[in-house]
Amino acid sequence: MRRYSGAGARQQQQTEAVADRVHRYRRVLMVLLSPVLLISFVLLLMPRAPASASGGVLLAVGGRRWGPRAVEDGLNKYAVIFDAGSSGSRVHVYCFDENLDLVPIGKEIELFKQATAGLRALGTQRSEEILQAVTINYLLGKLGKPYSNTVGVVDLGGGSVQMAYAISEKDAAKAPLVADGEDSYVKELLLKGTTYYLYVHSYLHYGLLAARGEILKAGEGSDYSDCMLEGHLGKYNYGGNTFEASGSPSGASYSKCRALAVRALKVDEPACTHMKCTFGGVWNGGGGDGQKNLFVASFFFDRAAEAGFVDPKAAVAKVKPSDFEETARRVCKLNLKDAHATYPDVSEENIPYLCIDLVYQYTLLVDGFGVDPYQDITLVKKVPYGDSYVEAAWPLGSAIEIASSS
Template sequence: MLKQHLIAFVFVSCMPFLQTTYSLSLSGKLSNGVLLSNDASGKYAVIIDAGSTGSRLHVLHFDRNLDLVQIGQDFEFFKAIKPGLSSYADGPEAAAQSLKPLLEKAEAIVPKEFRANTPVKVGATAGLRLLKGDSSEKILQAVRDLLKNESSLKYKAEWVTILEGSQEAAYIWAAINYLLGTAGKKYSETVGTIDLGGGSVQMTYAVSKEVALKASKLSKKETYIQEKNLLGSTYHLYAYSYLNYGLLAARAEILKVSRNSSHPCILYGYHGYYTYGDVAYRASAFPTGPNMKKCRAFVLKALKINAPCKHKKCTFNGVWNGGGGDGQKNLYVASFFYDRASQVGVIKTNVPSATARPLHFLSAAKRACRTKYKDIKSVFPNINESDRPFTCLDLVYEYSLLVNGFGLNPFKKITLVKKIKYKDSLLETAWPLGSAIDAVSSQN
């Protein structure tokens, strides 16, 4: 009798362990401490974002319907390392080897039976582009050799590249429309995107096939229109990257317009310099402080609003505007537009997205431009110290870019976005997700 009770006690005591093991077997398996999905269908994609300060790994898993599947607790596996590839300018092999820990982690996460069909893509951004001579190409070739010789993932030479601004723009468009659930639908149901980075600003939206056939061309070989296959639908994307019109680069362009020692966009009481691209630009206020009218005039001059237009209609600096249409009807506006808006009260801080109107940037600009430099911290406490002298300039530029540059009605409703809700999670609207979607859509 005692023996029977002992057996029963041992069995009951083991129940929690058995339940835990059983639930793990249903939800997935452990690999290097990461709980993987048990879904044997679908596809994986491995994207390495080789930025200027570091390299970032994104591993994504899609089911047979190309919906994201969780890897562990999140919809992607993410790992970052420092420094970036551009730190190895004189050692291309060392640059490639720096990615090996990321590659090993990716291969540990992607099940063995999936690896041969899992694309691995490396997209380098600004840092690598700025290297002198053929240093960047040597680094890219060393990375290609690493993937070809030491990786079990699917590899193509053209998947290791420096991303053009228009490519990055198209990937961000794909990511946002995917998360919103508009990807795969008619082009007229998709949303357009404007992404304001530090060095460039990009506009992307889908146009009709008829507009695409008649589209203006950048040159004999280059076109404004990209064709993208996304979730079974073919889209004709107008995607253009305006180099030197990102927020940080634009500051330099606007400061260059003034030939005097003082500038109408700089806050009263500030006298200093702004450094961009290893060049220092004088940034000193007028004795009477900012002048909105003159500041706007300087901004419009920097935008080259009146540059000759060889097309039916241009945005600024002589660039074709894409023809407009339904794909531009709803606009999602990201990066520095979102950041400044949340810092100056155009939208609430820490919200994933919110609607606003270009006119709200003008209202914030008026408030900023009449604030003295010594008071700007108390008025706008969320702005970084290094950005405070340029609060007036930044907001005047963002308003002018939207209204005069891209031709938006000041009252048009736009969505400022950082993250988008996907199922029960918030996902960032970044290009690696768009690149992954592009890769798995192409496989379909």
């Protein structure tokens, strides 16, 4: 056995101490180093041009960005977006020309790589609803034009619903103050050389799955729910709460369910007496030209496709809010067995809730966001861009933002 004394012993102890620390903090080091390793791997996959050319690469990792940095690829810029989630990590790479138009990388608009390791997000989280609105307007060729030419975006998730659209500088100046710690109503962004004032708000508890609970809660006091299909017996669990969700022997009632949905949205919240609001006392941004063309996504598209008034294979579809109402009226008259037979594309777990979902979607658009029942809106799954269809997701929005500001 080798023994150390004096300086040798101290050196050995220091070496062991460092090794112990590395072992102890190995998971933290993996969190920090994995994005760098993944990005380095993706950068190796990028095409290379003659050494005399110059361009830029912009890296964004969990909201923190590095760049621009020179790469040999003419006037093109690459944006590398690292999405470090708890369940998995993804790297998105986009290439832009000098006009900030997307350039294919090989045959694809987006180079995408997934790693199986789940990592904590690094840096400040970007607002996904803002970036999704940026993405859709970019793919439609609206950025760089006056705000009145842009489109608004409503994204209906499971737990929350987001509204985002560009407003005038005059309306932006009227935005109400918010409490400390809350996000402001308006974000100022420079995109393709044009300054935009983007109204954005995320309504917690009003995503489709969360709203079921809010509507069922609004009808509490009975053994049955007027929003549930006849023949369904059970309860609805969401967010740690349980709600009565059995259908009445007389079946669901469209009119009664709609009244419950309006009550759940708190459309007549007292805080709206001094300003224009959507629902729950939330400022509506002033409306205007930026909201006249609406693109609605996520569960709006899914339920419309399942209910049969939108082609499930389509990337986009033109509908009216009244389409949700008409379908809801038909669905709410059915019992559970007939609904299964009539709407085979709706999953087993969702079929009892098809009436409440469609009623809510119509009520949200018309009573919540003030959309005319017969106004054309666009359901979007993917946005056509050139010869490709691109998913309207936040990583592209982030890439556009950092490329525009570089």
